[in-house]
Amino acid sequence: MCHPGSRETIAYWAVCLLILAALVDSQLIGAIAPSIAVGIGVSKSAVAQSAGLYSLANAATAFWLVGAGRTLSPTRGLPLAALLALAAAILAALAPNIWVFYLARAIAGFSGGLVSALAIAALANAADYTARGAQMSGVAVSYFLAPVIGVPLGAFFVGQFGWAAAFWFAALSVTVTGGLVRLFPLPQPPCPTPQAGADAQTGSLHELWRMATRSRSTRLALLSAAFVSGGLVAFSAFLGTWLSDAFRADEFRIGLVFGITGISAVIGGLVGGKLADRYGKRRVAVVACGWMVLGVLLVPTFAWTWGLYLSTSFAALCAAVRVAPLQALMTELVAAHERPAFIALRNGFSQLGIVVAVVLAGLAYPSGGFPAVAAICAGLTMAAWACLRRMDDPPTESAPSKRLPRSRPSRVLRQLTTWLLMIGVGLPYVAGVALTKAQTRPDERRRSDTPATLGAQYESVTFESSGIPLTGWYLPAQTRPVTLILTHGLFRSRYEMLERGVAFWKLGYGVLLYDVRRHGRSRGEFSTVGYVERRDVRAAVEFVRRRAPYNRIVLLGVSMGAAASLLAANESLEVAAVVSESSFRSFRDAVANDIRLLGLPTWPLAPVLTHTIAWRMGFAVGDFDLERAARQLTVPVLFIGGERDRRMPVETTLEPLYRAAQHPASRKLVIGGAAHGEAYVVSPQRYIEAIDGFIQQALMLP
Numbered sequence: 275m276c277h278p279g280s281r282e283t284i285a286y287w288a289v290c291l292l293i294l295a296a297l298v299d300s301q302l303i304g305a306i307a308p309s310i311a312v313g314i315g316v317s318k319s320a321v322a323q324s325a326g327l328y329s330l331a332n333a334a335t336a337f338w339l340v341g342a343g344r345t346l347s348p349t350r351g352l353p354l355a356a357l358l359a360l361a362a363a364i365l366a367a368l369a370p371n372i373w374v375f376y377l378a379r380a381i382a383g384f385s386g387g388l389v390s391a392l393a394i395a396a397l398a399n400a401a402d403y404t405a406r407g408a409q410m411s412g413v414a415v416s417y418f419l420a421p422v423i424g425v426p427l428g429a430f431f432v433g434q435f436g437w438a439a440a441f442w443f444a445a446l447s448v449t450v451t452g453g454l455v456r457l458f459p460l461p462q463p464p465c466p467t468p469q470a471g472a473d474a475q476t477g478s479l480h481e482l483w484r485m486a487t488r489s490r491s492t493r494l495a496l497l498s499a500a501f502v503s504g505g506l507v508a509f510s511a512f513l514g515t516w517l518s519d520a521f522r523a524d525e526f527r528i529g530l531v532f533g534i535t536g537i538s539a540v541i542g543g544l545v546g547g548k549l550a551d552r553y554g555k556r557r558v559a560v561v562a563c564g565w566m567v568l569g570v571l572l573v574p575t576f577a578w579t580w581g582l583y584l585s586t587s588f589a590a591l592c593a594a595v596r597v598a599p600l601q602a603l604m605t606e607l608v609a610a611h612e613r614p615a616f617i618a619l620r621n622g623f624s625q626l627g628i629v630v631a632v633v634l635a636g637l638a639y640p641s642g643g644f645p646a647v648a649a650i651c652a653g654l655t656m657a658a659w660a661c662l663r664r665m666d667d668p669p670t671e672s673a674p675s676k677r678l679p680r681s682r683p684s685r686v687l688r689q690l691t692t693w694l695l696m697i698g699v700g701l702p703y704v705a706g707v708a709l710t711k712a713q714t715r716p717d718e719r720r721r722s723d724t725p726a727t728l729g730a731q732y733e734s735v736t737f738e739s740s741g742i743p744l745t746g747w748y749l750p751a752q753t754r755p756v757t758l759i760l761t762h763g764l765f766r767s768r769y770e771m772l773e774r775g776v777a778f779w780k781l782g783y784g785v786l787l788y789d790v791r792r793h794g795r796s797r798g799e800f801s802t803v804g805y806v807e808r809r810d811v812r813a814a815v816e817f818v819r820r821r822a823p824y825n826r827i828v829l830l831g832v833s834m835g836a837a838a839s840l841l842a843a844n845e846s847l848e849v850a851a852v853v854s855e856s857s858f859r860s861f862r863d864a865v866a867n868d869i870r871l872l873g874l875p876t877w878p879l880a881p882v883l884t885h886t887i888a889w890r891m892g893f894a895v896g897d898f899d900l901e902r903a904a905r906q907l908t909v910p911v912l913f914i915g916g917e918r919d920r921r922m923p924v925e926t927t928l929e930p931l932y933r934a935a936q937h938p939a940s941r942k943l944v945i946g947g948a949a950h951g952e953a954y955v956v957s958p959q960r961y962i963e964a965i966d967g968f969i970q971q972a973l974m975l976p
Contacts, residue, residue, distance in 0.1 A: 282400075287412065288458050290416050293389060294423075295450075296386045297417065298444065300382070303328075309436070312437075315371075331382075331387070332384065335387030335388050336391075339618050340481040344611075346614075347462065349460060351388060352389065355389045355392060356449075356456075357452065363444040363445035364442075367445065397410060403602065403606050405551055407546070486619060491665045497623070505650075506655075508654070511635065513532075520799035522741035535590040538587035541594070542591040546558065546562070550602060563592075563655055573586050575710075575890055579892035603665075603668070631651070698879070698882060702879050706886050707890075709803065710802060710891060712764055715765045718766060718767045725747055725776050729776070742798045744797075745788065748786050751822065754784075756783050756826050756973065759815065759839075762790065763831075763951050764803060764834040767789050768787040777958070784818070784822055800891060802887075803864070804837030807838035808841035828852070830853040831854060841898075841900070852910075852912070853968070858900060859926075869883070902934075907937065911937065913942045914944075915944050920949070928944070939971065945960065
């Protein structure tokens, strides 16, 4: 590496800054496309289509570099590429119509491809392979600084001076960095440069094919480029959309996530090169790909908590750690004079991988959401991992950190630790993800009947809970000034409550049947077995209060719905009574009961599952306590349980809840022969009569 303050150091950073300037140009478009559309007088989609021209022109540099440009050395070519970028920026700033703008973006794409190929080749030529990882750290930092700097700068200049000012800023950037590269050329070792003669006459396409298929490593290098870029870009492309859809996040909150992950990526870019020089380029890239798969899969499992920031930052860190070792490794697969063309070809494969990955993610997102996108990106990253694993280390790799052979006891201890972590932490975490991603079971999703099928008058309604649309059926009261809000259990929907809801309506009560978040036809990213669903119950209360302001409100919930109703009743002064069927005592107790019912050891599975779900969903385990909620309630509660309920046994669940209730009008009902949540199914007439009698007594109805 160069000494600080030397011409070589200035030359090194000049090249890195030119890469940054060229990349910022491409990042500007996404931030200022609406303003460009207004300025030129076209649609936003027309401006967005310029990205395709940019990518095609960028990929075309590989053909040019094996043909007419094969004799162009990196030091001579970089100032010329900077001049092209300058011309493109000026042309874009002055563009009178969309066609001139398209031309400007095509020139920008070609110049960007040249800058990337020639700059990386120049950096590779200037460093021995053993130290090339650190040399490429500047490239990695430039890659990840570009979006962090490009978007805010683009927004700033557009806001202050109009859309053209952003391109004038880009023109200034490439002028300064191009001038530095011209004044401080990066020293290059002498190497044979082929003449544009007989070899070139075979054609650019043939030359590219020969270069790509020269060895197994070159083939795998190009494939891995498509997988690496596709997995990363598709993930980041849909991350903002997911944050907006799932959490109703505004631009500031989304920008905060991207800003924090951008800082993590810059750190990863800085350390990746040093790690590569110490432990081996291919090894570091392989390990980083493996850890990135884990990070990508973790992100969709978090609600908006600090765990979301950690997981996205971890994924970005791993993605960035790969860049410097990959650039160092790829430049060693071909001769020095072939590096610009090979890098450009690799960039072309990257662009192709991005296009395919974004299309696949776009098809998967509407039905599978961000978890489906994450699965695709994780699969692509695993494919990159497999390609890199099969590549050969260059002969110049000195294998600086060969591991000493482990003794048999140490191998056994390592395997035992791995299995304990998988069973004690991994399985509970996966189970927690499955639980919080719960959806309505298939038989209810297929149902199409309505309250009208049972002879009731109703209307389909929609209301929001924390920005999440919930759907339901509203049956207005006929003779009694009371409305029952019926909340179903986990894996169910409003159909679980349909028959009993209509039965109450026929007695004269008003009834609201609805799907809680992520169930039935309601939207939502996560289920929390009742804790966050309490907001859905509150939203239902507010809806009924708007529709029937003089009616008294009774909450009736089953299992998860009972837990949500008890919690919501503590937070709403407008609830007159609660009917709680098959509720659990606490979240901690419910998890332990379910694990015990499966015949599995409660320790460490129950504590790990309990606390990881709470951590991921952003609530404290101690706050999800239904016994405490029952003790604090100031309204009467009817607790209903099943004699054969093994999940929430009467003796250990219903009885403590009933004893905790303070209101003198609270009651309990145990249905013989009923399992968990099946009290109505086993004895519908007794069920309806008991609740009707409880409501009349508790509310002192005539």
